[in-house]
Amino acid sequence: MRWAAAQNEVFAPIAILIPVDTVEEAIEVANGTPFGLSGAVFSGSLERGINVARKVKTGMIHVNGQTINVEPNVPFGGEEFSGLGRYCGEWAIEEHTTVKWISVQNQPRSYPFS
Incomplete structure (x- = not known):
């Protein structure tokens, strides 16, 4: 592609x-x-904007709104080289934790065998 600036993630206020x-x-x-x-997709037709948004390969996409939005109850993350996994929301629990069972016996236990 001839648009080099569009081929990189630039975290700066540019358009x-x-x-x-x-x-x-x-x-x-x-x-x-x-x-x-x-x-982000901007359209005079909300239905067309949503249809286009479904076809763009991003972790998040906004129709007629800003691209910077982090809400604690929804997953935040990208596709391809823009990150791995999601954080925020219930997805973060699965992504950033490992379930482990730890059992503690406080009293001596008698077993039916020697």
Whole structure:
């Protein structure tokens, strides 16, 4: 792709505008990067915006809203090279913990064998 700035995750206040001719081309451009943390789709038609959002490969995508949103009750994370797993919400418990059973016997126990 000739848009080098769009091929990297830039955590800075910048906007990259890439002209396209069709919605399909916009989806292809959005998915033409190895990153997929977050994205946004702006559309006058909410239904069309949601349909496009479903086709963009990101961990999070916002329709007619900002791309920066972290809520404690929803999973936060990306696709491809934009991270592994999710944090926030109940997904974080599974992602960041290991279940382990520890049994403690406080009193001597008698067994039916010697």
